[in-house]
Every structure is written in structure tokens, then in C-alpha cells.
Amino acid sequence: MKKPKKIAVVIVAGLFVYLSMYTWNLRTGHLDALSSYTGLDISGLILRPGIWASDKVVNFWDRYIYLVGLKQENDVLIEQAAELKRANMLISAKARSASRLERLLDFVPPTDWGFSGAHVIAHRMGPAGSLATVSVDKGSAAGVEDDMPVVSLDGVVGRVLNTGATVSSILLLTDSNSRIAVIGDLNRSPGMLSGQGYGEPLLLRFVNLNAVIDAGEMLLSSGLSGIYPKGLPVARVTKVQRSDISLFLTIQAEPLVDMAGLEELLLLKREPVLPSAQTEADKAPADEEVAAGALDQ
Amino acid sequence: MLSTNNIVAITWWTLYTIIGVWAQKVIPGVDFLAPGIVLSMQEEAGHRTLWLAVIWILLLEGIGNMPFGYGVAWYGLLVMFYSVGRWLFEARSILFMALLGAGLGVLHPILTHFLSSLANLTVPVQPTILEGLVQALVFPIVWMAADQLFPKRLRQDVKPL
Numbered sequence: 001m002k003k004p005k006k007i008a009v010v011i012v013a014g015l016f017v018y019l020s021m022y023t024w025n026l027r028t029g030h031l032d033a034l035s036s037y038t039g040l041d042i043s044g045l046i047l048r049p050g051i052w053a054s055d056k057v058v059n060f061w062d063r064y065i066y067l068v069g070l071k072q073e074n075d076v077l078i079e080q081a082a083e084l085k086r087a088n089m090l091i092s093a094k095a096r097s098a099s100r101l102e103r104l105l106d107f108v109p110p111t112d113w114g115f116s117g118a119h120v121i122a123h124r125m126g127p128a129g130s131l132a133t134v135s136v137d138k139g140s141a142a143g144v145e146d147d148m149p150v151v152s153l154d155g156v157v158g159r160v161l162n163t164g165a166t167v168s169s170i171l172l173l174t175d176s177n178s179r180i181a182v183i184g185d186l187n188r189s190p191g192m193l194s195g196q197g198y199g200e201p202l203l204l205r206f207v208n209l210n211a212v213i214d215a216g217e218m219l220l221s222s223g224l225s226g227i228y229p230k231g232l233p234v235a236r237v238t239k240v241q242r243s244d245i246s247l248f249l250t251i252q253a254e255p256l257v258d259m260a261g262l263e264e265l266l267l268l269k270r271e272p273v274l275p276s277a278q279t280e281a282d283k284a285p286a287d288e289e290v291a292a293g294a295l296d297q
Numbered sequence: 298m299l300s301t302n303n304i305v306a307i308t309w310w311t312l313y314t315i316i317g318v319w320a321q322k323v324i325p326g327v328d329f330l331a332p333g334i335v336l337s338m339q340e341e342a343g344h345r346t347l348w349l350a351v352i353w354i355l356l357l358e359g360i361g362n363m364p365f366g367y368g369v370a371w372y373g374l375l376v377m378f379y380s381v382g383r384w385l386f387e388a389r390s391i392l393f394m395a396l397l398g399a400g401l402g403v404l405h406p407i408l409t410h411f412l413s414s415l416a417n418l419t420v421p422v423q424p425t426i427l428e429g430l431v432q433a434l435v436f437p438i439v440w441m442a443a444d445q446l447f448p449k450r451l452r453q454d455v456k457p458l
Contacts, residue, residue: 032365040359127326
């Protein structure tokens with residue numbers, strides 16, 4: 001065989017082998033799992049000691065050396081805690097009455113969600129990291145599974161994309177491939193929230209032209225996709241535009257979470273509610289209210 | 298039993314990998330390990346380069362978030378560029394390294410676009426072009442730094458005149 005012909009055969013054979021491997025992996029996910037359980041975990045091993053040392057130094061500095069404004073900050077936090085306690089009291093009373101009403105109306109009890117905290121150890125890394133993701137220090141060894149919802153204290157962050165044994169990567173809701181079924185907080189108009197990349201506004205799609213939705217309205221997860229629990233705050237509407245050529249409104253929104261500054265996250269996991277536990281949990285607050293009512297009388 | 302050279306090589310490449318991963322955390326989208334593949338091909342026996350490539354492919358694929366395949370194509374094409382370029386250029390010249398870096402810089406957005414299309418993913422093009430530019434700049438600099446620090450006892454060639 002002549003040399004140019006040989007080179008062409010090698011190139012074609014290489015391309016064939018590569019594309020076969022690629023499509024086989026897309027179908028089965030075996031190679032993705034292999035790289036997650038090796039590469040992703042190795043990166044965690046490499047990054048963790050440095051992050052631990054840096055956290056220790058920063059904590060030492062903040063706790064024992066840099067104490068400027070600590071008293072003022074403490075006063076503000078005490079005030080905020082008092083406000084939150086008041087709000088919590090009102091909300092818990094409403095939640096208890098809602099669960100009683102649901103029981104009266106024979107609603108099937110929803111699945112309960114447990115949560116566990118995780119630290120962000122890295123944002124996207126390497127040339128193959130083109131999607132907007134963060135890595136956290138928990139993996140399948142801690143019960144993390146693909147597609148688990150991830151939130152912070154301010155709202156929804158995204159969902160688990162890949163899991164290694166001790167590290168997982170989270171797809172952020174700002175990524176162009178993220179889709180979350182949401183509903184307006186006030187007017188209850190449903191839509192599909194998708195990202196457009198880091199620094200770009202989120203896009204709320206498929207909201208009918210005659211639907212009522214206002215700028216400033218909060219968007220909550222609708223629970224329709226089956227991934228996120230219903231009612232989590234996801235984003236806030238920033239702009240609503242009517243189009244003459246589309247059947248849908250053009251709506252922009254902003255995430256409630258600062259994705260660049262993420263440090264700690266909560267991973268939500270579905271936990272089936274045992275009927276006995278549900279009854280006990282509902283009974284206890286109801287008994288407390290009856291006792292409180294008796295005391296009032 | 299490991300020879301002294303093997304111990305030195307394992308220690309050096311482990312340190313290089315740790316620094317490379319931290320650098321990739323600081324500057325996303327850029328591969329700091331690729332110059333190591335070229336350096337290993339220039340200075341060491343082939344089997345050591347193969348081991349490094351396998352480990353780094355798994356690392357790149359693991360920390361990345363595209364379906365498996367980017368790392369294989371990325372390092373495969375880098376090895377091909379290097380092997381073809383050696384016919385035309387002095388293998389250890391900085392000009393050749395700058396050209397290899399430029400090649401990787403152009404390859405990054407093309408490969409990302411190609412693989413994301415195959416996996417039906419949407420990836421914005423502009424950031425990948427910027428990452429390609431940074432990759433083109435970083436590659437020769439990292440190669441030069443690594444070449445300077447590479448242990449003399451592991452070298453299997455002589456420097457160019």
C-alpha cells in the first residue's frame with residue numbers, strides 16, 4: 001500500500017473507532033461513569049487539601065485578627081434573627097393549618113425531602129468543562145445521585161449532573177442546557193425557565209400572550225418536571241415584552257442566587273413519608289394548638 | 298522495585314499534575330497539562346507518555362462536563378500535530394511550541410462545537426473562542442517553564458544548538 005493511501009486508511013479507521021466509542025458511551029454512559037469515578041475524584045483529592053488550608057487561614061484571620069465592625073454586624077444579625085423568628089411563627093401556623101386542610105380533603109401526602117450540605121470546591125475546570133457547573137465535596141458515597149435538586153439559602157442553584165464517589169458536579173440554572181418548570185408566585189402563570197449562559201438573563205419560555213405576569217414577580221418551581229419539589233424560589237421576573245409575531249410572551253428573569261460567589265449548597269433528596277410518621281408529625285402541633293386554645297379560653 | 302529515575306519521574310509528574318489542576322481551577326477552560334504531553338514525548342520513553350496521557354484524559358473528562366470523548370480527541374490531535382510538525386520544525390524550538398499552542402487554540406472551539414452538537418448540547422461560542430486565545434498564549438509559556446524545571450537525570454536528548 002502506498003504511503004498517502006495508508007495515512008488515509010489510518011485516519012478513516014481512527015475516526016470510525018472514535019465515533020463508535022463516542023456513540024456507545026452516549027447510549028450507555030459507561031465511560032462517563034469511569035471518568036467521574038477516577039478523574040473527578042482525583043481532582044477532589046488534589047483540591048481539598050489546598051481548600052482546607054486556605055479556609056483555615058481565612059477563618060483564623062476573620063475570627064481572631066480582623067474584628068473591625070464585628071459589634072455592628074452582631075447587632076444587625078440579632079435584629080434579623082428576631083424578625084425571622086416572628087416570620088417563622090406566622091408561617092409555621094399557616095403551614096400546620098394547610099396540612100390539616102389537605103388531610104381533611106384527602107390529599108395524598110407529598111414525598112418528603114431531606115437535605116444535606118456540601119461545600120463548593122471548584123467552578124468549571126479544564127477545556128472539556130464548557131457547561132456552567134460547580135463541583136461539590138460530596139458524591140455517591142454520601143448518597144448523592146444524578147438529577148438531585150441543589151439549592152442555596154436564597155433559592156434554586158441547579159441539579160446534580162455527574163457523581164463520583166466523593167465529588168459531584170452541579171449543572172447551574174444559568175447554563176443554556178438547564179430547563180426548570182416554574183410558576184409565578186402571585187398570578188400562577190406556568191412556564192419553562194432556561195439559562196442563556198453566565199452573566200446573561202434567564203429566559204422564561206412558553207408563557208401565553210394572555211397570561212398575567214408582572215416584572216418583579218417571583219418564579220417558583222412548579223414540580224411538574226418531577227426533579228424539583230414544588231414551591232422553591234428560582235428567579236425573579238425582570239422584563240416582560242409582548243411580541244406581534246409570537247404566541248408567547250418574551251420574559252426575562254434573574255436568578256436569586258449569586259452563582260459566582262457560591263460556597264455552600266444544599267442537596268435535596270426524596271424521602272418517602274411513612275404514614276405513621278406523618279400522622280405523628282401532624283398530631284403533635286395540632287395538640288399544641290388545642291392546648292394553647294384551651295389556655296386562651 | 299522502582300528505580301531512582303522512576304521515583305523522580307513519578308514525583309515530578311505528580312507535582313506537575315497538582316499544579317496543572319490548580320491552574321485549571323483558577324483559569325477555567327484552559328488545559329495546563331497539554332504542554333506536559335509534548336514535554337514527555339520530547340524527553341522520555343513512549344510508555345511513560347502513554348500512562349500520563351491515559352491518566353490526564355480521565356482527569357480532563359472527569360472534571361469536564363461534556364460527554365466522554367473530548368480528552369481523547371484533544372490529546373490525540375495534539376500528538377498528531379506534534380508528530381507531523383516534527384517533520385517541518387525543530388522539535389524543541391519555541392516557535393514550534395507557539396504554533397502548537399495556536400493549533401490547540403483553534404482546535405478548542407471547533408472540538409467543543411462538534412462534540413456539543415453530537416450530544417445535542419448548547420454551548421455559547423464566544424467564551425470558547427476566548428478560552429482558545431488564552432490556551433494559545435499559555436501553551437508555550439507553560440512548556441518553557443516545565444522544560445526549564447524538568448530534572449536533568451530524566452532527559453533522554455540534548456538541547457538544540
